[in-house]
Amino acid sequence: MLKFIKGYVSSIDGIEIYPIISFIIFFTFFILVTFYVITAKKKYIDELSNLPFDDGNPSTALDQLNNSDQ
């Protein structure tokens, strides 16, 4: 009965190319992003990672208190 499933797959022309295409697309993109990330300037990265802390909200005394609590 395995023929059953195999017949199913072999009936698509060039099906084996699908996983290969997907792998190439992903891998290329991954390499590019990794390259970008490694070469990015530290100052810029620091600026980005500090975005959550600058919310235009003058930090109040209470905030300080909460932070020290935690």
Next chain:
Amino acid sequence: MEVEKFYYDNGTVRKFALATMIFALIGMLVGLTVALQFVFPKMTYGIDFLSFGRLRPLHTNAIIFAFVGNGIFTGVYYSLQRLLKTRMYSDVLSNIHFWGWQLIILSAAITLPLGLTSSKEYAELEWPIDIAITLIWVVFGLNMFGTIFKRRTRHIYVAIWFYIATWITVAMLHIVNNLEMPVTLFKSYSLYAGVQDALVQWWYGHNAVAFFLTTPYLGLMYYFIPKVANRPVYSYRLSIIHFWALIFIYIWAGPHHLLYTALPDWAQSLGTVFSIMLIAPSWGGMLNGLLTLRGAWDKVRESPVLKFMVVAVTAYGMATFEGPMLSLKNVNALSHYTDWTIAHVHVGGLGWNGFLTFGMLYWLVPKMWNTNLFSIKLANFHFWIGTLGILFWTLPMYYAGFTQTLMWKEFTPDGFLMYTNFLETVKQLKPMYALRALGGLLYLSGFIVMLYNIYLTMKAGSFVAQEAAEAAPLEKNFLKPKNESFHRLLERKPIQMLVLSFIAVAIGGAIEIVPTFLIKSNVPTISSVQPYTPLELEGRDIYIREGCNNCHSQMIRPFRSETERYGEYSKAGEFVYDHPFLWGSKRTGPDLHREGTGNKQSKSNIWHFNHFYDPEAVSEGSIMPPYPWLIEDQLDVSSLSAKISAMRKLGVPYGDRYEEIALEELQYQAKEIADDIAANGVEVSSDREVIALIAYLQRLGTDINNSEEVIIK
């Protein structure tokens, strides 16, 4: 540059936060109810809308879309404004989004117990509600992108990328999976059938976990953990890789829900490979979250907020390691259809989503009410009892999963099944089910303590609905940095980010699904497979209404332990007229695919009748609830011809004008079954629902018996 004054909208955040807590309570109460139904099967005797098959979708939908959904919106509406230094784009849209979403939840809470369901897991809602979800999702998107466009920061923080990817992917998944042919106002049939329907459903189902329960919460993690710990994320570089790798890979992994089923082999392998690859970005993200606390672990000891978040991220790490392991075919052969999967998802649900939400709320409420948390001690108590609850919940279910799968597969030295009766394996699990309910009760009690704590915090503080802030507007004439890399450009271009995210997920979706559709004409056709008779079709709809597929699979895998127990394994060609497919994903009861007359498992009509009336009387120790209403209620045939027309439009070969004789055929077949039951000693009118359901069960998996010949076109 002149500084502009503006106000953050905390009102919407508060509304979403309250909704989160209300629906968490409801979702968990329903969860506890269904857990208790495993222990006391007759707990809700005779009340149709409280039966397990109808409550289980209510539980999953309430937790996913009502509790976690509102949790997402709480966190997004809070963090988006602050990360972009602007108020939400439109108060009107915020209001429509909030009330629209709650109305959808309300309609789900009404329709699901009524049995109005499409049967597709986590997409059970019927078509009018699906359309409403689409509209409200668009409103959310407009509001989010409007806010991004009027931002006062140049660059877009990584949390927002996760929100963007969530929005676009959920939109795509929801629309593709819910394409259906309406029959009546609250009844529809899936556009896809059998194998294709299963593939689309689990492409959706898997990515509902990925893009509703994971990516938005990762966004929240990247915002709230740094905020609470008061230090930037461990590695922003890692977060960039985390984002792209995660959304790129996640979308491919759906077929791992269908290993060893009638799905083509190549698609199964694709699912496995991508699932294994997923470990890398998932763990990258988890470590990034945990390492943010480097040098601040002393804070974890003191802050219940951080405790919740640390356990949440750890649970995320455990679940995302276990997931790929469960995608290995040899592991999946053991785990699939058992409580193992249930344990796995609850590590994610109770640990990752639950605890991250609790942590977020414990931090947000004091902030927005401008006060301190009422009691740190109570929050710590909640943390410990919640953690204990997770352990009591998951460990018995792991044990139950291992036990049952090993019992299913055990052979005697002579080569016969050791436990021929499925019930023998169920009886073993009963103590575990009781412990699981206890775990749920502990977790719920912790949450109730939280509600009390939060309530008193709110009462002590005064709510700041409009929070003042100030920031300089963006310079109109922005000078592009020289040699700006493509990705850096992307970090300030939300639409490009949206489009690229969409491409990333669409490629995966297309390559996974399209081949299966291209071969639609090549689905191995089995010449003897025929459309359901009118009575069987009505019976099938009752099967869907009662949610039988929540406990019974219809997919026999090609293992000797399964073919010995259930009969011939299931073939793709047998499901070509199944709109929707009903393969199921859990075997609380036995598989039913070869339940029909003449098959290995076939039972008499009177057996089925008695079994629906009182399962425990027929099968001693059964935990299936009785279905007395099926015997009392008359079968509603008013939409029979509409159903047949709809099926014909979907490609099911009912003859022209078949509608005209369908009712007559239905009555004839019903009378045959009723007569047979009467001949065995029970008088029952032939117009009862139970007759239709029996007709459907007696049909299951019988088509291939009529022909030895299998034709592959």
